[in-house]
Amino acid sequence: MYTYVPHSDHQVQHMLHTIGVNSVDELFSHIDGVFLSSYEDDIKGMSEEEVRKYFHHIAIKNKSGLSFLGFGIYSHIIPSAVSAIASLPGFVTSYTPYQAEMSQGYLQAIFEFQSYITTLTGLDAANASLYDGHSAAVEAINLMCKVGKKKKKVLISSTLHPFTIEVIQTWADVHEIELIMTNECKGCVDVSSIIALLDNDVAGLLVQSPNRYGFVEDYSEVADKIHSFGALFAISSDPLSLALQKNAHEWGADIAIGDTQPLGLPLAFGGGVCGYMSVVSSLMRKIPGRVVGQTVDSRGNRAFCLTLQAREQHITRFRSTSNICSNHAHYALTSTIYLALLGDVGFKEVATQSYDKAHYLHSELQKIDDVVVNSTTPFFCEFPIAFQTKEKLEKAMNHFLNSDVFMGVPLFPYTHQLNDTATVLVAVTEKHTKEEIDLFVSLLKEVLV
């Protein structure tokens, strides 16, 4: 039987003889209740060619189309070289680089990833990736609570992605941490509500910009107030937006988190994501996950290795800063290749084109009477459109779907706020052409007639 096992029958006999047993099954004879033969209800295997066809038939039950969906997962142009390089065996079939001498290449690539993240966020130290932006929020809050020791409260913005709030809630349910939601005003965090909630029992604050509506938030004076109570300040951001908006360093924050999916990673049904985290230097030895450091080898040359491992589960076990072991290294590498190809000029251009194209759609929609788009709150590449009723929104979404266009993400499944029930969130990126944006407008006009 061929199942990626390369032994000939003759070799198996030789091995059994060396071991001193008569059959492979004998190696399991000490175990109760083993099933070593085939069974009638076994699901049969397939040849490689049959597998290919089987998955082709599954794949064609999916439908891709012109999409204005975002809500944390964005469709950007991915240069051809990105996946070509990321597919090299050294990057795909290697393990965590614990043996530095055998993994200098990957170690350097992750060091470069950390360098990009520290550059974009403006903070001092980044880790080698986390699972996704939502679970990175949990790690940020865990970090705040570890630093705050006896402090039992964490402020979170109501404008965080609703999934982020849910993932944080799951974790907080088993910890004695009180999550306190700050208020919002015109779709952004209300800074006066943050200040009103601060006291010496607050370990930190987590906010997000662009937020759940795509709006860019203003954090003037937040850092000073937070720090005056000895608490930490964390900001979650789409890293692409950091080409245009102020970063964690400029707002005086201590922790920056988010997801690098917009940087060269495919939509992948939401399964091609990569959390990032960077921190100020005082938190460097408390950051969760793996970290690569630069050092020298015995020949005096620059070399790289995993470092600060005293924080990690395989060394400190129960007292580690997090339980994370597998991370999203390969996606971190993919984003690194993407950024290397774009350079700062290309990076800013992707962000600017996304901004301009989203604003072009926004400006065209302002001319339509039957929908409302907020005209005062600044946004990046995603914004909400409010319909008069939920029924009208659903009718529009179906009309778009009939033309193979995914209109946007309706907020009603994810929010309890009354004014969101007829709201849809639309995302536009540099990948959309002007004609595609114009098609959106004309489809909307058709259905509103």
Next chain:
Amino acid sequence: MNLLLSELSTDGKRGYQLPPSRVPSFGGLPLSLRKTEEVILPSIGELEVVRHFTHLAHQTYNVDKGIYPLGSCTMKYNPKINEEIARNPLFTDIHPLQDASTVQGSLSVLYSLTKRLCSIVGMDDGTLQSAGGAQGEYIGLHIIKSYHMSRGNNKRNTVLIPTNAHGTNPASAAFCNMDVREIPVNKEGLVDVATLSELLDDTCAAIMLTNPNTLGLYEDSIKAIASVVHSSGALLYYDGANLNAIMNIVKPGEMGFDVLHVNVHKTFSTPHGGGGPGAGPVLVKEFLSPFLPSPHIIKEEDGYRFSRDTPMSIGKTLGFWGNFLVLLRAYSYITHLGDDGLRYAAKMAVLNANYMKARLKEYIPLSHKGHYLHEIVLSLKQLKEETGINTFDVAKALIDKGFHPPTIYFPLIVPEAMMIEPTETESLEDIDSFVDALIEIVRVAKEHDASFAPPLFNTICGRVDEVNAARKPILHW
């Protein structure tokens, strides 16, 4: 020594050109929000970027290059057909929030994979919303904690973990705000029922076990263990790290486990990718099903859809539905091999490890007596005492001969441990070459005096100074 991207940079170069915008400029964000500090990233041409990373890839050891016998890591071959399937645009270009009618293919993959995994491990239901083994452990423990709390047992908050367990086990318990009590293993390297019984009380939520355990030994008393644990009111958690030894041969569900995670990047052949992404599906017995993360995928007459009607759920654990492209590869592997192929793979993994044991045992002592399954643990304590050469030195000597060393200094209970897991996909020829190299290193070590430390002649760099790296961290360019 390689240049860094920052050192390759020359102003004015670029590696990619966007299409022109063709919409008007909208002037950018208001000044109060706009970036004030310039973003400076390296500027490099496309071919230079390609060469840079190709060079780095070549300086990274990998399974396609050679044997990678890391114990507990199951570094088996990553089949190419899985990669081909995971590149299909009808899988990669699908947004997670598309209308359910347009993602029936992806939903069917997740639904069917959950069913297949349940069947392989003897469980009833599961979640794929787990990005790795450690996250799976945390989810499983959270489910156990919620189960006890739903029955008013708020006191049950302690997890029993053997001293030879993976570091993630206690770390995950801490991440779930639970306490840990260690179970000493007996001199056979196994959990002793009598010792365990003494540790069980009404504060115990669960016991976490790996079976075969981290020494590669099967816990023969598992059914008796399950019986005493259940009658004390606690549950059994199975760490699936070593599932490759027993796939479709003996099912954890039938051993008495209530909840478990599998590491698809170990057992089900998905690539490790230099540390991730993996996936750590969590499978449970029916009575724990209501606590699984939300949403749940359900199958109805008109197709698959997500259900958020999960009032007892622990909640969401990732933003979306799990590492889809990783899970897709695992489903491809399971589909390809079939139940009997999986069983055969497990048998051959055990054959390979036992063959290594037979060849090595007269040169390096095994840590324990017992029946090893898919991996073996050696102790180089005696070699160190006789020659001064320790496990670390032997590992570096293997590197010098072009082999990736096994896992070293784990499990922590074995002095000078070397843990070898060849997996079923290594050929007899490759196993023999590795074993020959290891025997030769031990022979040379014994011929030298205590001052001998095998140098690195053949690697791209010398011994890396890890102490200095941690003392004065340089974490970016």
